[in-house]
């Protein structure tokens with residue numbers, strides 16, 4: 001079955017939100033994506049479409065280096081595939097297409113928090129080995145991939161994610 005990866009459109013929003021909630025079995029990640037859409041900062045939001053149905057979604061948003069490095073990094077999060085379509089390579093297609101898009105728009109490294117057993121196959125490596133950190137308890141899950149070889153050689157310290165990932169307590 002052919003998968004088309006394309007930009008998310010406003011007409012997709014509610015379907016994407018449903019898809020994210022189904023994949024994560026909760027609405028926290030869909031709320032993050034809503035906040036990113038409403039933000040005035042750039043982000044990338046792609047969907048995977050199969051026979052007219054949305055079966056996957058991936059988002060990339062800017063990160064900051066607390067040491068102030070003038071470096072264009074982003075975070076991959078969230079990524080979601082419809083539960084009944086998981087394990088068929090759709091997540092991999094979204095990641096590969098997303099990394100290509102990040103390069104095109106000028107981001108030169110991508111970070112994420114996730115299971116290394118999955119993300120290492122796309123070239124992601126442990127950020128702590130480069131001296132890059134986030135919240136201490138999440139550090140073992142923080143991974144990066146360079147889209148330009150050696151671009152992170154001189155970077156170190158804390159990175160922070162888009163404010164959409166830290167919604168105020170309600």
Ligand SMILES: CC(C)(COP(=O)(O)OP(=O)(O)OC[C@H]1O[C@@H](n2cnc3c(N)ncnc32)[C@H](O)[C@@H]1OP(=O)(O)O)[C@@H](O)C(=O)NCCC(=O)NCCS
Nearest residue numbers: 023079080081086087088089090091092113114115117118
């Ligand atoms: C994670 C997710 C996006 C992967 O998409 P997918 O289309 O199912 O993945 P693919 O078909 O490309 O790859 C399947 C492989 O990834 C592995 N995999 C999937 N999710 C994994 C996870 N969370 N941890 C480790 N491995 C995982 C599968 O075991 C399978 O491994 P194999 O190729 O060795 O058999 C999808 O499973 C999903 O939406 N999960 C729920 C939401 C979620 O956890 N998102 C990621 C948060 S970091």
